[in-house]
Amino acid sequence: MSTDAIALPGTELASTPVAARLHAWITTVDHKRLGILYITYALVFLVIGGVEATIMRIQLIRPHNDFVSPQVFNRMFTMHGTTMIFFVAMPVMFGFANYLIPLMIGARDMAFPRLNAFSFWMTAFGGLLLYFSLVGANGLYGAGNAPDVGWFAYAPLTSRTFSVGHSTDFWTLALLVSGFGSIGTAINIIATVLSMRCPGMTLAKMPLFAWLNLVMAGLVILAVSPLTAAQIMLVIDRYLGGHFFDTQAGGSAVIWMHFFWVFGHPEVYVLVIPAFAFASEIIPVFSRKPIFGYPVMVGATVAIGFISMSVWAHHMFTVGMSSAANTFFVISTMAIAVPTGIKIFNWLATMWGGKIEFKTPMLFLIAFLFQFLIAGLTGVMLASAPFDWQLGNSYFVVAHFHYVIVGAILFCLFGAFYYWFPKMSGKMYNETLGKLHFWLFFVGFHLTFDFMHIPGLLGMPRRIYTYEPGRGWDTWNLIVTIGVFFQAAGTLVFLGNLIWSYFRGRLAGNDPWDAWTLEWSTDSPPPAYNFYTIPSVQSRRPLWDLKHPDDPDWKYE
Amino acid sequence: MNATSTTLPAALEWKLPARGQVGMYVLIGAESAIFTIFVVAYLFYVGKSLSGPMPSEVLSPPILYTVCLLSSSLTIHFAARSLRAGKVQSFAAWWLLTIMLGAIFLYGTASEWHRLIYKEGLTIATNLFGTTYYSLVGLHGFHVIVGLFALSTVLAFTIFGAVKQEHAERVDVLSLYWHFVDAVWIVVFTVVYVIGR
Numbered sequence: 001m002s003t004d005a006i007a008l009p010g011t012e013l014a015s016t017p018v019a020a021r022l023h024a025w026i027t028t029v030d031h032k033r034l035g036i037l038y039i040t041y042a043l044v045f046l047v048i049g050g051v052e053a054t055i056m057r058i059q060l061i062r063p064h065n066d067f068v069s070p071q072v073f074n075r076m077f078t079m080h081g082t083t084m085i086f087f088v089a090m091p092v093m094f095g096f097a098n099y100l101i102p103l104m105i106g107a108r109d110m111a112f113p114r115l116n117a118f119s120f121w122m123t124a125f126g127g128l129l130l131y132f133s134l135v136g137a138n139g140l141y142g143a144g145n146a147p148d149v150g151w152f153a154y155a156p157l158t159s160r161t162f163s164v165g166h167s168t169d170f171w172t173l174a175l176l177v178s179g180f181g182s183i184g185t186a187i188n189i190i191a192t193v194l195s196m197r198c199p200g201m202t203l204a205k206m207p208l209f210a211w212l213n214l215v216m217a218g219l220v221i222l223a224v225s226p227l228t229a230a231q232i233m234l235v236i237d238r239y240l241g242g243h244f245f246d247t248q249a250g251g252s253a254v255i256w257m258h259f260f261w262v263f264g265h266p267e268v269y270v271l272v273i274p275a276f277a278f279a280s281e282i283i284p285v286f287s288r289k290p291i292f293g294y295p296v297m298v299g300a301t302v303a304i305g306f307i308s309m310s311v312w313a314h315h316m317f318t319v320g321m322s323s324a325a326n327t328f329f330v331i332s333t334m335a336i337a338v339p340t341g342i343k344i345f346n347w348l349a350t351m352w353g354g355k356i357e358f359k360t361p362m363l364f365l366i367a368f369l370f371q372f373l374i375a376g377l378t379g380v381m382l383a384s385a386p387f388d389w390q391l392g393n394s395y396f397v398v399a400h401f402h403y404v405i406v407g408a409i410l411f412c413l414f415g416a417f418y419y420w421f422p423k424m425s426g427k428m429y430n431e432t433l434g435k436l437h438f439w440l441f442f443v444g445f446h447l448t449f450d451f452m453h454i455p456g457l458l459g460m461p462r463r464i465y466t467y468e469p470g471r472g473w474d475t476w477n478l479i480v481t482i483g484v485f486f487q488a489a490g491t492l493v494f495l496g497n498l499i500w501s502y503f504r505g506r507l508a509g510n511d512p513w514d515a516w517t518l519e520w521s522t523d524s525p526p527p528a529y530n531f532y533t534i535p536s537v538q539s540r541r542p543l544w545d546l547k548h549p550d551d552p553d554w555k556y557e
Numbered sequence: 558m559n560a561t562s563t564t565l566p567a568a569l570e571w572k573l574p575a576r577g578q579v580g581m582y583v584l585i586g587a588e589s590a591i592f593t594i595f596v597v598a599y600l601f602y603v604g605k606s607l608s609g610p611m612p613s614e615v616l617s618p619p620i621l622y623t624v625c626l627l628s629s630s631l632t633i634h635f636a637a638r639s640l641r642a643g644k645v646q647s648f649a650a651w652w653l654l655t656i657m658l659g660a661i662f663l664y665g666t667a668s669e670w671h672r673l674i675y676k677e678g679l680t681i682a683t684n685l686f687g688t689t690y691y692s693l694v695g696l697h698g699f700h701v702i703v704g705l706f707a708l709s710t711v712l713a714f715t716i717f718g719a720v721k722q723e724h725a726e727r728v729d730v731l732s733l734y735w736h737f738v739d740a741v742w743i744v745v746f747t748v749v750y751v752i753g754r
Contacts, residue, residue: 111576187583195576221583225590232591233598236692241682244598244692250605250685259594 029113030528034120035099036424041124042092043495048131049083050491052076054484057448061481063469073465074148079130081151082171085267086178087127089409093274094123094185096416097213099424101189103519103526104207106198106535111191119184126178133170147171150463152260153234155245155253160238169238176231179224186220189213198518199536205557207517207540208291211298212277215305216270222309223266230259254319261312269308272404273301275412276343279365282419283347285515286362287354290541290553293346300339300346307336317385318392326385333383340376344369360434364415367442371407378403378453393463396456402449414441414494421498422512426524427505433497437490444486451479516541577730585737588700592741595696596748599689603753606684615677618750622665623742626701629658630739633708633732641729643722649715655735656708659701666698690749697745700738707731 025033056076059067068076098116102109110116130147137145147167149157158168193214197206234256236242243249245256284291291297313321313329321329347369356362378400382388391397414437421429455473467473511520521543522531539545539553603612636651670691673679681691711731714720720728 112580115580183584183587187580187587190583191576191580194579195573197573199571221587222590225587226594229591229594232696233595233692236681236688242688242692243682243685244688250602250607251688252601255598255601259598262594 027117029109029117031098031102031110031113031116032424032526032528032530034116035095035097037120038091038095038098038123041120041127042088042095045083045087045091045127046491047495049080049088050488052080052083054488056080057481057484059465060467060477062478063467063474065466068465070465071148074150074463075146077463078147078150078171082130082147082175083127084405085151085271086175087123087130089271089405090178090182091123092413093216093271094119094182096278096420097189097216097274098185100420100519101192101210101213102196103423103522103530104517105193105196105201105210106518106531106537107192107196108530108534110188111196112188115184116188119181119188122181122184123178126174126176126181129170129177130174133167133174137167137170138165152257152264154260155251155256156247158234158238158256159246169235172231172234172238176228176235179228179231182220182224183228186217186224189217190221193217198534201537204295205537205540208280208294208297209277209517212273212280212301215301216273216277219266219270219273219305219308223263223270226259227263230256230263233259254316257316257319258313261315264315265312266308268401268404269304271409273304275368275409276301278412278416278419279347279368281517282361282365282415283350285419285513286357286359286365287351288357289350289354290516290544291346292349292352293342294540296342297346300342303339304336307332307339311336314383314388317388330383330385334380337376337380344373344376359418360429360431360438361415361419363435363438364411364418367438368408368411368415371403371411371445375400375403375407391456393461394456395460395462396453398462399449399452399456402452406445407449411441411445414438417494417498419513420519421501422508423519423524423526425502425505426508427501428508428512429501429505430497433493433500437493437497439490440486440493441490444483444488444490447483447486448480449483451476451483455480511543514547516543518542521546575726577727578733581730581733585733588737588741592696592744595689595693596744599693599748599753602685602689606686608684610677610679610683610686612686612690612749612754615673615679616750616754618746619665619669622662623746625658625665626662626742627739629655629662630736632658633735637725637728637732640720640722641725645715645720645722648720648728649712652708652712652715656705656712659705659708659735663698663701663705666694666701693745694749697738697741700741704735704738708735 025037028034028037053076055068056073059065059073061067098110101107133146137147145165145167147153147170149163149168149171153168153171156162158172193206193210203211233242233244237244237246243251245251245253247253280291280297311329311333313325314333317326317329358366378396382391382397382400418429418434421427455476458472458476460467460471460473467477508524510522510524513520518531518535518537519526521535535542537545539557541553545552545554632651633655636648636655639645639647639651679687679690681687708731711720711728
């Protein structure tokens with residue numbers, strides 16, 4: 001894990017011994033360093049989770065393939081899902097929030113720097129615990145046994161009877177521990193946004209990035225805590241002989257589903273709202289226009305946050321709920337498309353009539369807009385209970401949620417990496433490599449996930465390790481797997497670009513994008529104390545005001 | 558280059574909520590969500606145990622201990638008020654009383670558990686009632702223990718003379734947590750000893 005390969009704030013002298021530098025990173029409470037630790041940690045797990053996905057796709061490239069055994073396949077999809085959600089997506093979003101929020105609101109650090117460090121190390125420990133299962137789950141004498149109960153770990157698969165050894169224990173403890181970290185970070189983000197803003201920055205003048213992360217943190221509080229509670233129950237069942245999910249003693253397997261998805265669905269919004277936050281900062285800068293409909297964007301985000309708490313059981317249509325419950329969750333799920341649609345229109349209206357610059361970050365963001373639209377449309381399809389009865393647990397569902405997580409969230413994230421890399425490292429990334437990454441990943445994404453819908457429609461269930469030839473699935477699976485290699489190549493170009501640019505890139509300067517939020521007013525990388533003097537602001541675009549004293553924004557807001 | 562624009566009115570009133578208070582309120586929000594799940598599970602499983610003992614046979618409402626815990630909210634309030642007024646002696650006295658009331662409550666829980674385990678033969682693995690009862694009451698008891706540790710730390714600092722009037726704001730944050738622990742007990746009491754019995 002080369003932490004310093006990504007983006008060291010260049011505060012140390014070159015002569016500082018390695019041990020001292022390492023010690024400084026491990027004991028740091030600086031929000032920028034913790035942000036970079038989060039991001040680096042997530043990138044390491046991104047590669048691991050990507051390898052697991054590749055192994056699954058190689059296994060499915062043709063019928064009756066025997067690249068891995070069914071047992072290994074089960075472990076792969078469990079570890080892939082758990083890793084990508086808990087140890088890639090959440091940490092990387094927390095990393096950007098950590099790094100950027102204090103800079104954007106003109107503060108010198110987060111509200112609770114030591115809690116911040118504690119939260120990061122809890123998350124890190126959770127990830128290590130999950131992967132230690134490979135050697136520790138059966139005890140060291142075994143060949144190792146990673147969790148294989150699926151990322152939502154339905155009862156009774158997780159009971160002692162069906163999950164012997166310790167693989168499920170590692171899974172549940174890893175999520176419990178990293179959950180504490182997530183809650184700590186959410187507390188920190190909310191306290192920072194509410195209590196640390198620089199003079200003049202009222203809530204209505206805050207960058208949308210800070211607003212959206214505030215909503216995200218609120219969702220973490222309301223969503224991750226139920227997961228923590230459910231994991232405590234599972235631990236009680238497995239270690240103390242409790243009966244929460246034990247149907248033999250009157251317990252209920254369905255209540256685990258409810259508890260898991262009460263977390264699981266808001267979790268999607270925990271991940272996608274920070275992606276919206278990136279879009280809301282990057283699209284205006286590369287369209288050379290202020291964001292269209294700022295108050296509506298805030299309102300729509302808060303509405304998404306509220307509605308997302310009441311849609312969880314659309315994951316459970318196939319379980320067999322009452323028709324009243326089905327109706328409620330169909331309507332609430334479809335209702336969430338309205339504020340989401342408002343946001344898409346606002347981004348389009350921001351671009352409309354703008355002077356669009358097609359730099360790498362903007363390419364990713366434009367692709368995001370179209371892909372997210374399609375992901376939303378298949379979402380509305382699946383929100384309809386009868387449609388879901390037909391296609392629940394099929395590859396159509398897998399294609400749908402990967403369209404959201406990869407097509408929307410990961411594309412925004414790549415855009416954010418390119419956009420803020422100059423600020424974090426002080427160096428400019430390589431534009432050619434960036435464009436190459438975009439096109440490789442764009443082609444790979446569409447090869448994989450466009451065509452993945454079709455075997456789903458043809459009846460291919462998820463989580464099968466192989467299939468019979470002649471069902472019309474063969475060609476589609478081949479295309480899907482070919483797309484994976486394009487995505488892997490794109491990701492390698494991306495990582496190579498980061499490392500190469502960190503060492504060899506040209507100096508970026510403070511404000512390479514001629515942007516408007518406060519982080520671009522300080523050095524690249526920013527000094528430990530962020531700002532020489534605490535700024536004060538009068539509008540949503542303080543740097544615009546500074547650059548255009550004749551026509552400042554605050555005259556119009 | 559700095560984003561400072563000196564055009565702001567000099568007398569700009571810039572006051573934000575205290576971060577400690579905000580942080581504690583958010584933590585209380587997260588804790589409430591955790592308790593909600595346990596309460597939902599408790600209510601969902603009321604009367605679903607396949608074997609005894611049943612709650613109506615073994616539980617009796619711990620009225621005295623409940624009064625102790627709830628009145629500790631009052632004493633911690635007086636303690637915080639004394640510190641704000643700079644009366645450290647009176648603060649220490651009220652604070653000590655709060656700790657004692659909390660400890661009495663914890664003794665009440667412990668003796669109830671002892672009776673249930675050794676006399677009634679109810680453990681966490683006996684039946685669904687046992688599982689949900691020990692989990693919910695235990696989760697609350699755990700929060701009481703954490704609170705008592707925190708309160709005792711402050712008491713130790715007070716004895717060594719390190720707590721002064723300027724720390725009133727921090728003590729307020731801690732008392733928020735203690736009020737939350739008390740408020741949760743009202744919910745737990747209602748669920749376990751009133752509805753669930």
